[in-house]
Structures are given as C-alpha cells and as structure tokens.
Amino acid sequence: MTNQLKFKDLENQQSSKINITPGAIIKGTIIAIDGQFAVVDTGLKSESRVSLKQFSDVSGNINATIGDEYEFLLETVDNGDGVTILSREKAIRNKVWDELSKAFKAEEMIVGKVIERKKGGFLVDLGSVTAFLPGSHAFTKAVRENPEDLEGKEFSFMIVKMEKRRNNIVVSRKLVHDKENDGDRKELLNSMKIDDVVTGVVKNLTDYGAFIDLGGVDGLLHITDISWKRLKHPSEVIKVGEELNVKVLNHDQDNNRVSLGLKQMVEDPWSNIDRRYPPKTKLMGKVTNMLDYGCFIEIEDGIEGLVHMSEMDWSNRNIHPSKILNLGDEVEVMVLDIDAERRRISLGIKQCKQNPWLSFSEDHAIGDKVTGKVKSVTDFGLFIGLPGGIDGLVHVNDLTWDENGEEKLKEIKKGDEMTAVIISLDSEKERISLGLKQLEDNPFDEFLTSHSKGDRVVITISTIDDGKLTGETTHGLPVIVKKLASDFSANIGDHLEVYFMSYDRKLNALAMSLSEIKHKATKYTKSNQGSDSSATLGDLMKKQLDK
Template identity: 45%
Template sequence: MSRTQTHAPSREDFAALLSETYGDDEAFEGSVVKGRVVAIEKDMAVIDVGLKTEGRVALKEFTNHGRDPAPGLGDEVEVYLERIENALGEAVLSRDKARREESWVKLEQAFEKNEKVEGVIFNQVKGGFTVDLDGAVAFLPRSQVDIRPVRDVAPLMNVPQPFQILKMDRRRGNIVVSRRTVLEESRAEQRHEIVANLAEGQVVDGTVKNLTDYGAFVDLGGIDGLLHVTDIAWRRVNHPGEVLTIGQQVKVRIIKINHETHRISLGMKQLQEDPWSNIETRYSVNQKLRGRVTNIADYGAFVELEPGIEGLIHVSEMSWTKKNVHPGKIVSTSQEVEVQVLEVDSAKRRISLGLKQTLQNPWEGFLERHPIGSTVEGEVKNKTEFGLFIGLDGDVDGMVHLSDLDWTRPGEQAIEDYKKGDRVSAKVLDVDVEKERIAIGIKQLASDPFAARKTGEEGAAGATEGGDLRKGGVVTCEVLEVKDGGLEVKIAGTDLTTFIKRNELARDRGDQRPERFSVGEKVDARIVQFDRRARKVAVSIKALEVAEEKEAIAQYGSADSGASLGDILGAALKAREQKK
C-alpha cells in the first residue's frame, strides 16, 4: 500500500501559488501595486491589493502635506508593497514610497530633457532646505535659493514654485535642485528685453538699490546699472554713501552697455559741466593758493583746489628736510594747506603741487645765518665710514668728512673719539644750496701745525714752545708715554705728536734707555724730518746733543785755549741753560 508523501510548503511554493493565482505580470514586494479602499478606520485606510490579506496606510500619506484630498471608500489607489505579510498577517503598504517611485520616474525624464520641475520648500536643514518634488525629497543648497542672499525665507516656504534639477543619484536617493537657476534664466530674458530698449548716452531715471565701496547699483526698471564711485561727481567721493542713499531717485546717463553680459555703466557727473575745461586760464605755474587735503597715499597727498579739481603733492615736494617720510606724518586729511602750482596738464587732467616751495629753503636760511667761516654747534646724529653727520639749526645736517676731523691723525682713527649724541663745534666750510649739502670741519677750529710760519731768528740753538718748525729746528717736547722702543711725545705749543725711537734718545748708547724719562717730563729735541705734504714730523734728542757738541767745539775748542772736551761741553750746556 502506497502513501502519498506530504511536506510543509516553502516560500518558493507560496510564491509559485501566487503567481498561478495572479499571473506572472503581477507586482510583488518592492513594487507599486493598485488597490482599493475597503474601509476607513480612524486615521488609517484599509486597502485590498488583491492578496489574501489587506494592508493599512495612514491617511496623511495620501493628502501630500495637506495639498491633496484623502481617499474614500471604494477609491482605487496606488501603493508600494513592502512586504506581503507581517507578524499581524497584514500586507505592509506605503503611499509615500509609491509616490516617490512615481516621482523618480518623472524627475529622471525631466532631468534628461533639462526641464523645470515643481516643488515645495518644506523644511530647513544644515546648509540649505528640503524640497518636496511630488513625493521625492530634494536638497536645495542655501546658495541656490536666490540670486542674492535671502535673509527671510519664510515667504518661500510651502509655496509651489519651479526648480531646476542640478544632480540626481537614484542609487543613493540624492537629488539637488536650484531655484536661483530658474530666476536667473527668467531675469536674463527680462534683461535682454530691457537692454534692447536702452542706448548709450541716454538719460534715464533710476532708484538707488544698493551701495558698495566701489559704487552704487541703480535699478532702471527691471535691470541694474553700476554707477561707479568715480562717476558720481567731479569732486573726489570716497564712498557713495557720502552722496547717495538707498531708495533715492536719481537721474543718470548711460555711459556704456555690454549687450553680451547685459552690464550697464552709469554716470551722474556727466550731466554737469566738466570743471577741467579751460583749466589753464584758472591755474598757472608758480601760482600760490590754498586747498584742502582730501586723500593721503604712500606717494603723496591730494589737495582739492575747487569742487572737482584736485592736485597732487608728490612726497618729494612735501618737505625740504624730511626725506623718506610717509606723507601722513606731514599733513592730515581735511587739513587746509598752502601750495604752489608746479605743473598743469589738461590732457592728463593732472595738476602737480608743491608744499615745500611755500616755505624758505632751509639751506638758504642756514647760509644767511651762518656764512662760510663761521662756527656752529650741533649733535652727532650718525657715524659713517666717510665721516660724521651733525644736526644743525634749521633742521639741516652738516657733514664732517674724515679728512676734516684732525690735523695730525688719520680720520679713521680720529672718528673713534666721537659717538652718537655728542655735542661738537665745527667751522662752516661750504654750503651747496642746490645739492642741499653743508660741509663743516672740526680740525679747522685749530691752526694747522704744518702750516708755514715765521720761525724767528734762524740758527738759534735754544728750543721754544711751538718751536722752530722746520728741519733742523729745536723744539721742546712733553713725554706722553714711555715704551720699550722709545718715547711718545707732543711738541709743546702745537698739536703735533711723534715718536722718538730708542736709538735717538741720547748720543751715548748707555743713555739710550726710555726708563730714564717719565710721563709729563719736558725734553728738548732737534727736528730731523718735517714734511708738510706728507704731514710727518720726526725729532731726535741724539741729533740735538750732537749738534750742540759741534757748536761748542766750534765756539770753545780752539787749539790755543788748552780746554778739554769736558770743559767745552760743560760751557755749552751752561750757555744753553742760561738761554732757557
């Protein structure tokens, strides 16, 4: 006896039965199906989609945020079948997902054809807003809301309006739309029509719509034109707000129209007479007048001479003495100043002005107060490799060249005696007004020790202060420093210093010892070298002793006298002391 074998039906068997019952073309899970409303229970609609069980859908899903009516009993509706049966034995249905599926198909077609779609802004999110495109939710970036930033978006919420789809990604469920693109396209059409009715040179009325640092936007009745700040008035206008206010009615002239970009340039000053016409009849070179500083730049200051007429004081014409100083440290905005006209160029619409020309040239003034040869006093302002700069009265500087610091020492050595801030006296050597230079000297305050002078009776054996400054002359020297190699001495009565070598300290070798002498001691010596051109002097005690010995022998050492050499030298030294 055979038995028929039975087993529990599988999910595939159930699907096969459904397929037999409803046909292969019927939609199943994950698709949109048609159904009929068989009951309304509270806020839910019971829908029969032809399966053995019904499903429930919230009525609000059918109303589409209050824009559509709710379905009634017996109405046929389309819903999305998520699952055939849930834990309660009901079909899981969704009207929102059904509408979203329908919308995606329509939106993809519109995106391919670059057509506009209608939607409703219903919520604000980070970076923008969400838009309902008949069931599909799109993102509207804040930058794509309007042509200009919108402060209050409340009037745009929940209002059906057109959008342009910028990007779609069905796999990720992303849609990006733009309201700005639609407005720009509409505006471009309006602008084209308005621009076609305008012409360059035409005078039109407009309303100031917006003010910026560089100008004002004027509404010409549906299209904006730019009134640049330089075209508002002939005079300098630093900001349009000085002349215009938002909402003000103005009359302007159309200067230029760009038909490709629809940009319109406007002017107000063009409706007034140009103040630069016949400018040469009102301003002439060297004319002095007063004006008001309107603007300060790195290269100079602008001065308004009359409304619409400005001249430039270049930084080099602002001060006689303040070089490389910013103009703002010499004049200030709105300050009234006296200027002199240096140049008038009507073609370039430029007037060059000078400020320093209205003041006395400080080098001329200095020369009047301090003629060449006079003595001046000032403070060391700077030390350079070629000399000292001394600040003098009248806010001018004088320069002491290295060669004018000291008569006897090299300039490189003498300059070390000075430091910044020292007060010094000097003699005016030269004033070059044209080159703005003053030469002064410190050494000229003393006489040149090498200058030619009368030496008195030649051949005198005695030494004198200041001495007989010639080769062979006898001078008195003061010991400044005792060294192993000799003595550093100064010729009394002069600024001359020299060095007596060890072998020139005495005639006798045993007396050629520097330690025999002390600082401050005065000794007599004979000049063995005196070169004015090379400014060199050399003295020798040994040479003086040898000369005195010869002179004594000649005077006291005759053969008939019978005197010894000691007697002769003693007599010579005695005569020398008496002469001193």
C-alpha cells in the same frame, strides 16, 4: 470536487492578468472600512488591509470612500500568513517621481511649497516627495529677500539633480528666474551700446567693485570706475539697494558681461588741471594716505597729489610722514609740478613755510663765524646745528692744520659746542660748508708763498719706516717722503736735503722727494687764488700746486 477545481482555475486565471511582481503598481477598490483600515480588493486571492492614514491629504483629511478605485504599490503577494501587503503612499511617491523625472528630462518647471528652513537652504514639498533648495538657488531679486519671506509659500522650480535610489532631489528657484528672463536679457544686451546711460540697482558689493542689476542683466561696476578719487572699498560711495545711473563702458553679448562706469557720468576733474593749479599755487588739502616715501593729499574731489618725504621739512629730508602728519589732517601745500597725462601732481609742504636755508644765506656771508652743537659725527666729517633747524658740514680735511683730520675727528663727540667759519653757502642745494682750521692762520701759507715745486729744503728726520720717512722743516712744518730707495741710509735726527713737491691736504704735510725735480712750478701767491668763493683755502692751494 470538480466545481472547486474550476473555481481555482478561474481564480488563477484572474490573478495571471495582474502583475504580481513586488514593486508593481496595481489597482484596487475599497470594499469596506474596518476601524483604522480600508479593506481593498485587487482581484488577487486575498484582500488587503491598508491604513486610512495613507489616504489623507496635505491637511490630514481622510479621503477613502467605499467603492472608489485607487492605485497601490504591491509590496508582498503572500507574507506567509496569506496576506497581500499594499502601499498607497509608495504608489503615489512612485507616480510623483515618474512625473518629476519627465519634467527633469524635458527641463520643465514644477511647483512646490517651501516648508522648512535647513542648514544651507530649505526643504520643498513637491507632493509626497521632499526636495532640497540650496540657499544659493533660493533668491532671485536684485535686493535679497529674507529667508522667512519664502517659508510657507509656493514657487516654481527647476530640478537641478535627481537620485531616486538615495531619495534625493535638488531644485532651484534662481534657474526659473534666469529662464524666464533669458529672452529679456538677450533683448537688453542686443539693445545696449557703448556710452549708453542705463539705470540699475546695486545688487552686491565686493572688494573689487559692485554688481548692478540692470533688469535681468548684471553689470560690473569696477572700483576704479566708481569715483575719480582713490577708494579702498565701494561702500565708501555706494550701498546695496541704491539706484544708480551708470554708463555702459563695454559689453560682451556672448558671455553676458557688461562693464559699467559711474565716474564717467561726471566731468573728469583732471581736465585743464594745469590751468586751475599752476606751479607755486598754494592751497589747502586733506591727508588721505601715508607711505614710507611720502603722503597723498586730496586737493579736490578726485584729485590727489604726492608730497615726497624730501618736500615735507626743510631741516630733515628723510622724515617719515607719520612724524609730522595724521590721516585726515588739513594742511597747506604748494603745487610743485603737474603731469596731467600721467595724472600726477607733486606737492610740497615745506615750501609754504619760511626757507631756513635762504634766511641763513641772507643773514650770513662766507667768512662769518657761527657757533652750534655737533648733531652727528660721520667718517667724512661732522655736522653742526645752525639757526632754523639746519646744519653745516665740517669736512674731515677742514678740521685742523696741525695733524691728520681723521685723528682729530675721533676727539669730537655729539653734543660738543663748536665755533666754525663759513667757507661756502648754497641755499638752492641746501648745503653749507664749515671749517674749524680756518679759525687759525694756515701755517703752510708762508712756506707755499715762498717756495716752488722743486725747491731744495733741509729737513730733520723724525721717523723712517716701511720705505718712507717723516720729518720737519726748520720752521716745524710736517714733511713726508713716501718713496725711499732700497739702499737709503740715514738715522733719526739727521738733517737731510730734499726737494719740495706739493702740499698733501689729507696728511696735512709737505710732500718731498729725494730726487731733484727738473720742471719747476710758479710760486703760490694770493693773486692765483681765483674767484671761487665756495672753495676752501686748501682747495685753492691744491689747485695751484697741481698746475
């Protein structure tokens, strides 16, 4: 009994030297192999049985030898049946986590093997621990590798994130590349100077430009610095993987930013442009863009000019470009104006064709009669179509001698064929004035040549209304008296003596007054017409009567 107590005390004393807290790492020796289990002695009261699978290597080979000592994680000291449960796998995993944690804190690189592709990235074996490699951190070269190029291969990684409780580790291959190249990057940036020519590979294309790998440093080639001509996307000129010689436009060492230029490698096409294309030069160009107000024509690589809608067609100043042109069309244009400083060229298409306004003015003179169909009717008159696709305006005041022009205008419709007299021509301003009433003699001519302002005239009253009256002269010319005294009294059909004031073109009537006019004007004569050949007869009469 005494010997048994001594042995028990010795056993307890031996156990007390071992940390028997669940989760502790303890050492044990394989004392026997029993089927698929290794019998392990850890110095505790009972021996433990550990599956031989926990002693297998990456290839699946069992490395368990009697007499060898290993580390185990103590899961349970006594599971109720007097058995101590150990785990070789968890001990290894704990050890790996400890080593990875030290590397993470020290920002050291680790080695792992890409074993499987997953959504958004890859799984990496770090030795008993699996980490996740995001796709954004998987590639390092200027030209992207294919995902299959990574699987099954070992690489160096940097740990980005660790959560042991959730068994989560995130690694990066890109950070390794950045760290290894950090020194080279600083050296490259320090050696760069503005206007240096450097060689790089197109790494990526975006809507606003391209990123160029200069050997550890990425430079931005903005879309406006790719070509002198207008681009919608960088892919029109360059492609990923292409090697380019570019010029350094600017670089910021503090932020590792480099601005590059490709178009600066060739001469600016706008240099001496005004010498190459003086005004009135005719040349062929290509339609590159169409807008509501005009279109752009490329006349050489990197040089585009605007053809405003008013410079497209002689007969229609507001025509939309799509009505006569298509993208890619080759058209003849004329240089109208160049602003080299603002990089703007004004071009014209209609100037390369015969000017119908000039042709018309060469074939016709003021006073000639022309016939055409009414193209449109407006509040102020109507337009008659003329040879060459142009048109002339008949103002409402030049429609008739006998009645209100606005009333006459209501009788005219689009498509009516009409003959008119040319009363003014201005080919430079593209204006032609026509008249219908000028086809007949002016019934007011005789009266105006024989009467002066203030002369007495006898009229017959036609209407009396709202403080004014209308009537006729003895020769049937319309008369209007606009202001009647409140005590005025007369009847329709009465003869009334009034005083001549002026000729009212708008009302096409003689304006009279009931009061005598003290200051009289000279009579209207053809010698008073002046030499203004563009004025209508009515204009000349108004000019004379307003003296």
